[in-house]
Structures are given as C-alpha cells and as structure tokens.
Amino acid sequence: MAIRMGNNCVNCKNANDAMQCKIHEVKVSANYTCDQFDMKAEIQNERNCLTCLRYEGPTCAHPQKAAEGMLCSSWAPDTAA
Known part of the structure; x- marks a missing residue:
C-alpha cells in the first residue's frame, strides 16, 4: 500500500501557518477538506x-x-x- 498526501487543510495553500483558512476564515486542521482545496506547490x-x-x-x-x-x-x- 502506497502512502500519499491527503487532500486536507494541512496540504492546502489556503491554510496559513496558524491553520486559519483564508477562504472560509475559520480555524482548520488535518481532519478537514473542502471543495476549494488547492494543493501546496511545495510538496x-x-x-x-x-x-x-x-x-x-x-x-x-x-x-x-x-x-x-x-x-x-x-x-x-x-x-x-
């Protein structure tokens, strides 16, 4: 089984370093994902x-x-x- 990055807020460029979503303006974590998910380019x-x-x-x-x-x-x- 391969290990892959999840489509969650930790890997989304819309979440800042304080885990605040720039789109929804709420605190997020690795347990969340949404339709505006946008993978960080650094990965x-x-x-x-x-x-x-x-x-x-x-x-x-x-x-x-x-x-x-x-x-x-x-x-x-x-x-x-």
Whole structure:
C-alpha cells in the first residue's frame, strides 16, 4: 500500500501557518477538506532511490540494483515536507 498526501487543510495553500483558512476564515486542521482545496506547490513527489529512506541501508529491498531514477514498491520518503 502506497502512502500519499491527503487532500486536507494541512496540504492546502489556503491554510496559513496558524491553520486559519483564508477562504472560509475559520480555524482548520488535518481532519478537514473542502471543495476549494488547492494543493501546496511545495510538496514534492520525487520517488526514486536517491530520495528513499532505505537507499544503501540494511532494509533496501534491492541493494544490488538500487540506482538514481529507479523506482520500486519498497520506496519510503527520506524526508517529509
């Protein structure tokens, strides 16, 4: 099962740092989403060996084949934005 970003207020560019919605002018949280949801542009989805937490580590599923640009079903993000 892949892990994906949710279409919720935490990932919406309409929510400011204080989790106040600029559209609805209310306090929001990760439990909310709406029809005006607009994904933050900063979120990246660069899924390859170089961005994988397991790359060159003991839990890498394919240590002999892992390389830049390669994708696999065991990919895990090395950082979270």
